[in-house]
Amino acid sequence: MNAFPNRVFLQLAILLSLVAWPCATAWAQSPDLIPQEYRIKIDDIDTSLAPEITIRATFLDKKNLPVNPSKITALTVYNDDDVVSTKPKISTIKNSQVPIDLAIIVPISQRFSERELDEMKKSMSHIIEQARPKEDNVAGFFDDGRAINVAPLGNSSDVVTLLKQVKPQAQPSFLYSSLDKALETLSDPAHFRPDARRAIILVTDAFDTYTYRSHDVQREIYDAYLNARANGIRIFVVMYKPFIRGLIPSFEGLSRKTGGTYRYADFPEQIAKGIDYAWGEIYGELLITFRDSTLREGQTATYKIEATREGGMSVMSNPYREVRIDSLKFNWKAFWIGCGIVAGLLVVALIVFLIVRHQRKKREEMEAAIEEQRIQEGIERGEVCPKCRRTMMKDWTECMFCAREAAQELDKARAAQREKALADAEKKGVKLEGRICPVCNRTMMPQWKECMFCKAGIGFEGGAPKKGVAPTRSAKDKKEEPQGRICPDCGRPMKAHWTTCLYCEADAASRPQVAPQKEEPKPQDNVRICPDCGRPMKAHWTTCLYCEANRARD
Numbered sequence: 001m002n003a004f005p006n007r008v009f010l011q012l013a014i015l016l017s018l019v020a021w022p023c024a025t026a027w028a029q030s031p032d033l034i035p036q037e038y039r040i041k042i043d044d045i046d047t048s049l050a051p052e053i054t055i056r057a058t059f060l061d062k063k064n065l066p067v068n069p070s071k072i073t074a075l076t077v078y079n080d081d082d083v084v085s086t087k088p089k090i091s092t093i094k095n096s097q098v099p100i101d102l103a104i105i106v107p108i109s110q111r112f113s114e115r116e117l118d119e120m121k122k123s124m125s126h127i128i129e130q131a132r133p134k135e136d137n138v139a140g141f142f143d144d145g146r147a148i149n150v151a152p153l154g155n156s157s158d159v160v161t162l163l164k165q166v167k168p169q170a171q172p173s174f175l176y177s178s179l180d181k182a183l184e185t186l187s188d189p190a191h192f193r194p195d196a197r198r199a200i201i202l203v204t205d206a207f208d209t210y211t212y213r214s215h216d217v218q219r220e221i222y223d224a225y226l227n228a229r230a231n232g233i234r235i236f237v238v239m240y241k242p243f244i245r246g247l248i249p250s251f252e253g254l255s256r257k258t259g260g261t262y263r264y265a266d267f268p269e270q271i272a273k274g275i276d277y278a279w280g281e282i283y284g285e286l287l288i289t290f291r292d293s294t295l296r297e298g299q300t301a302t303y304k305i306e307a308t309r310e311g312g313m314s315v316m317s318n319p320y321r322e323v324r325i326d327s328l329k330f331n332w333k334a335f336w337i338g339c340g341i342v343a344g345l346l347v348v349a350l351i352v353f354l355i356v357r358h359q360r361k362k363r364e365e366m367e368a369a370i371e372e373q374r375i376q377e378g379i380e381r382g383e384v385c386p387k388c389r390r391t392m393m394k395d396w397t398e399c400m401f402c403a404r405e406a407a408q409e410l411d412k413a414r415a416a417q418r419e420k421a422l423a424d425a426e427k428k429g430v431k432l433e434g435r436i437c438p439v440c441n442r443t444m445m446p447q448w449k450e451c452m453f454c455k456a457g458i459g460f461e462g463g464a465p466k467k468g469v470a471p472t473r474s475a476k477d478k479k480e481e482p483q484g485r486i487c488p489d490c491g492r493p494m495k496a497h498w499t500t501c502l503y504c505e506a507d508a509a510s511r512p513q514v515a516p517q518k519e520e521p522k523p524q525d526n527v528r529i530c531p532d533c534g535r536p537m538k539a540h541w542t543t544c545l546y547c548e549a550n551r552a553r554d
Helices: 003-028 114-128 156-165 175-186 214-230 245-257 268-283 332-381 400-428 475-480
Strands: 039-046 052-060 072-079 082-085 089-092 100-107 136-143 148-154 197-204 233-240 262-265 286-291 300-309 313-316 321-324 527-529 536-538
Touching: 039 300, 039 313, 039 321, 052 300, 072 286, 082 286, 100 114, 100 175, 100 268, 114 156, 114 268, 136 156, 136 175, 148 156, 148 175, 175 197, 175 214, 197 268, 214 233, 214 245, 233 245, 233 268, 245 262, 262 268
Parallel strands: 100 136, 100 197, 197 233, 233 262
Antiparallel strands: 039 052, 052 286, 072 082, 072 300, 089 286, 136 148, 300 313, 300 321, 527 536
16 A cells, blocks of 8 residues: 555655756856865065066965966956956966976985885986976985985986985984075075075974974974075975874974975875975966056055866965055066057058159159150140240241240340449449430430330420320321331331331441331231331230230220
8 A cells, every 4th residue: 555655755756856956966066155175375476577567376276286277267366356457477487487496305214115215216306307407406405314415406417316325324313404404505695596486395204303392393493484484485394194293283384384385194105296296386386477557656455366267166365465566667568569569650651652652653754754745746736835835826936925035034134234234334433314214214315215115205295204104195196107117137117216226226327228118918817017016916916915015006
């Protein structure tokens, strides 16, 4: 009777388990509910190049192993709870140029069998040989029970050679002496490198022959702590089955307070593993570099780091680190990068300008060649003046632009010669008597009956003319004016009363007069003669294009 209900309850329990399993898995994997087995701590903050900040941090997993930076999916840097950088530059000391000074203190004890010592030496030799040859200096301190065998700070191969040669003579008894020698070596001014990271890996069983009382142990550990903190030396402790277990907290505190880690080894194999872990923490220390543009001189900054590892687990550094910003450095790198970008843009702009200029010049030369060819064709057809290269009318026998300009230049030359003659005469004391032309206000010679400059007549009714007032002639005077003559030199028509040709200035009074030869005008040309300059005019001209006289009324 009870078999059926029990079977039903069992099936319901299985069904509920299947439904609740995904929910329980998601709930257990929630970042807020996962135990914080990972830890991250800030070892040091370098503000010497502020606002470029470099934080040295150690990110360890639940096995106290350093986390590979490639496993970190996100890293955020905070300053006083304000986000400073979400994508800082992350690297490790091993992948950087930061040098390391490292001292290894290992007791070669009779507590270990010969096989165990050989395995330990082999493992430790393999670890020490991983030191970088150029950046790292390694020192070795090996206590064989009777003396401390020292390999000076230098090449790691010397430490490996000494390690393989040391044999146990008795139970180790020089713990604090070895630690003092290591601290003294790393802080020696002769080998001190300001930019180097200094660390000590200490393997011990917490026994020293001459220091075994509690207050003596506390004094030695406290002195070692002060010396290490003063010189920036971190101490990593690997403890192996101590004789006095009450000393474990003292050595653990020594490692924690100096920035190192503490590990306990139950077996000889774990000693080499502990050294390997400490070595990985030293060389796997994270270098987090970022720029904090909010910094000001004299400001106190409180930095903390939040790192997210694969799987969505977030770890916050604790405790926070406070630093004071004494000075800010000018960012020369960014300055020179900016100058390089500007210079590059200027070079590109110059190249583009030269290319465009060359193309434009080439186009202008082609256009000029085409225009020159067009002008030459016009000159050959008689449509363009070969001298001034201006367009001519089809019925022009000569270029009127050049003729007019030539006449103006001649008038200017004659005026300059006259002014020079008057100035020379005035210097010599000769007074040129004359009159003023009422039209152009220029001086006329006494024998002139007509102004030779503007060709205006001077005879008029009503007495002497006023200066600057032009004479007037009636239409009757113009009609009764005698016809002109022909100049025997230039062949141009002259007025009847002219004694000198106003065109070529030839004396015509003493030379025989030649009657003008009248030519029958061609009906198709309908040409007139300008009475002022004597040049032929077209019938439709209202102004002589040569002398610019208004002949509309003629």
